[in-house]
Amino acid sequence: MFSKNSRYKKLSDTVTSDAQGRRLGSKTLRVVPDVAGTFQHTIEEGDRLDHLAYKAYKDSTRWWRICDANPEFMSPQAMLGKEPMVTISIHVTFPGEGDPPWCDLIRNLTARVGIEDVNIVDDIRLVEREMEYEGDTITYTGERATRNVTVTFNRMNTRKGAIVHEIRALGFNTGEFYTISRVGKKIILPPDVVG
Incomplete structure (x- = not known):
C-alpha cells in the first residue's frame, strides 16, 4: 500500500469506524517528538525541495518533511513560489479628465481567462x-500618493503583456x-527527527 520511502509504512495498522459505521483499515498517528529551537530557511532564487531535503537530511526523497512543517501552503510549488499562480503589481496613473474607471478596469481584468484576483492599492x-x-522657504510635510494594480493570474493562461495592454486600453498609463x-521569505526547515 505504501512505498518503501513512505512516512506511513512503518506505522502499525489499526481499525477505525467512519460516520456510517463501516470498519476501515488505517494507520495510527505519526507522532513527532517536540524539538526546541527555530529552524528557518530563507528562500532563494532556484531553491528546490529535493535539494533542501538533501542539505537538511542527506536524503532528497524526504522533502515531504518540509511540506509537513509548512501547512499554510496548499502545494509544495506554492511554498517556493514556483506555482503557475503569479501576482504582479503595476504602477498606474490616469491622465484623463474625471474619475478613473476603476470599476471598468476590475471588471475587464477579472473577465479575462486566467485572472483570479484584482486589487487597487493606494500607497x-x-x-x-x-x-x-x-x-521665505517653508518646509512642510505633504502626501504623495501612488496607485498600483495588483493582479493574481495563472501564467499558463495569461501573460503580463496582455494585462498591461488591457489596463492601457482603458486610458491608464502604466509604469x-x-x-x-x-x-527572501522564510519557511520552516524542521530538524531531522523520526517519529
Missing part, C-alpha cells in the same frame, strides 16, 4: 516638501511593474 507616503511664501515573489 500614501508622507514626504517633506518646500515652497516659497512671501520670500514599472514587478512580480511579488517568495524569494
Whole structure:
C-alpha cells in the first residue's frame, strides 16, 4: 500500500469506524517528538525541495518533511513560489479628465481567462516638501500618493503583456511593474527527527 520511502509504512495498522459505521483499515498517528529551537530557511532564487531535503537530511526523497512543517501552503510549488499562480503589481496613473474607471478596469481584468484576483492599492507616503511664501522657504510635510494594480493570474493562461495592454486600453498609463515573489521569505526547515 505504501512505498518503501513512505512516512506511513512503518506505522502499525489499526481499525477505525467512519460516520456510517463501516470498519476501515488505517494507520495510527505519526507522532513527532517536540524539538526546541527555530529552524528557518530563507528562500532563494532556484531553491528546490529535493535539494533542501538533501542539505537538511542527506536524503532528497524526504522533502515531504518540509511540506509537513509548512501547512499554510496548499502545494509544495506554492511554498517556493514556483506555482503557475503569479501576482504582479503595476504602477498606474490616469491622465484623463474625471474619475478613473476603476470599476471598468476590475471588471475587464477579472473577465479575462486566467485572472483570479484584482486589487487597487493606494500607497500614501508622507514626504517633506518646500515652497516659497512671501520670500521665505517653508518646509512642510505633504502626501504623495501612488496607485498600483495588483493582479493574481495563472501564467499558463495569461501573460503580463496582455494585462498591461488591457489596463492601457482603458486610458491608464502604466509604469514599472514587478512580480511579488517568495524569494527572501522564510519557511520552516524542521530538524531531522523520526517519529
